[in-house]
Amino acid sequence: xxxRSFLKGFGAAAAxxxxxxxVASAAEEKKSGxxxxxxxxxxxxxxxxxxxxxxxxxxxxxxxEIAENGxxxxxxxxxxxxxxxxxxxxxxxxxxxxxxxxxxxxxxxTPANGEAYFGTRIKLGGTQDVVAIAEMSDGTFLSAxxxxxVTIGGCG
Amino acid sequence: MKTLIKIKxxxxxxxxxxxxxxxxxxxxxxxxxxxKDTGALIPAEYIDEVKFMFNxxxxxxxVIWESLSVNPLMSISFKVPGAGTLKVIAxxxxxxxxxxxxxINPKG
Numbered sequence: 691x692x693x694r695s696f697l698k699g700f701g702a703a704a705a706x707x708x709x710x711x712x713v714a715s716a717a718e719e720k721k722s723g724x725x726x727x728x729x730x731x732x733x734x735x736x737x738x739x740x741x742x743x744x745x746x747x748x749x750x751x752x753x754x755e756i757a758e759n760g761x762x763x764x765x766x767x768x769x770x771x772x773x774x775x776x777x778x779x780x781x782x783x784x785x786x787x788x789x790x791x792x793x794x795x796x797x798x799x800t801p802a803n804g805e806a807y808f809g810t811r812i813k814l815g816g817t818q819d820v821v822a823i824a825e826m827s828d829g830t831f832l833s834a835x836x837x838x839x840v841t842i843g844g845c846g
Numbered sequence: 847m848k849t850l851i852k853i854k855x856x857x858x859x860x861x862x863x864x865x866x867x868x869x870x871x872x873x874x875x876x877x878x879x880x881x882k883d884t885g886a887l888i889p890a891e892y893i894d895e896v897k898f899m900f901n902x903x904x905x906x907x908x909v910i911w912e913s914l915s916v917n918p919l920m921s922i923s924f925k926v927p928g929a930g931t932l933k934v935i936a937x938x939x940x941x942x943x944x945x946x947x948x949x950i951n952p953k954g
Contacts, residue, residue: 726890761915761916762915762916763915786913790878791911791912791913792913793911794910794913795909795911795913795914796908796909797906797907798909799922800904800905802900802903802905802924802925802927803905803906803923803925804923805863807865807921807923808920808921809865809867809919809920809921810914810918810921811914811915811918811919812914813874813876813914813915
């Protein structure tokens with residue numbers, strides 16, 4: 691009997707832990723000095739608000755196929771789109787699908803950019819897909835991804 | 847925080863699309879690394895926001911996370927409307943903020 695009640699109690703506690711995941715807003719998360727963590731699905735949902743991602747050849751990503759040093763991986767993203775007041779790329783988001791915090795950079799563009807382009811260097815903890823999401827002015831989300839093989843991880 | 851703005855190419859006319867490279871000397875600590883001697887976690891310290899302004903109008907706003915490399919580089923395109931001042935404001939998660947300006951002088 692004792693064992694049974696223990697199991698029951700344990701089961702209930704485990705259910706609670708699953709039912710109440712800690713959801714920190716970006717703002718409160720940034721205040722803490724500790725590591726930020728977010729998995730890929732949550733990060734994508736936060737960007738798209740649940741809308742579907744459409745893989746598109748309009749989003750061009752330049753990243754190395756093999757990075758010897760994961761601490762410095764160059765990534766360039768260009769989106770083939772007009773940059774007029776009516777039709778433009780609102781934002782480019784870069785995600786590293788398997789880093790502890792998958793978010794790298796969210797770039798909010800304006801028609802003044804003339805061209806939807808963002809270039810940077812990122813850290814990758816290991817071999818993984820780097821994903822670029824372009825948020826278009828018509829509310830759609832286009833994406834591109836590239837697998838980068840990392841010889842030495844860049845997060846240690 | 848030392849910073850640098852580079853505009854490529856050097857010579858451009860009004861209406862040209864140029865690349866603006868912004869670099870900042872910053873450790874970009876993730877908060878996941880441990881001090882090798884004490885084993886204590888090194889607190890996160892990274893640039894979290896960068897704004898590019900031209901004559902005080904926002905061109906591009908960036909929300910940055912710790913996954914960017916040490917001494918991060920951020921590069922964008924900019925269609926030069928005419929002469930003016932480019933200002934880049936970078937801020938880190940510890941509240942440190944720096945403003946860097948560069949003159950935009952189109953030739954012809």
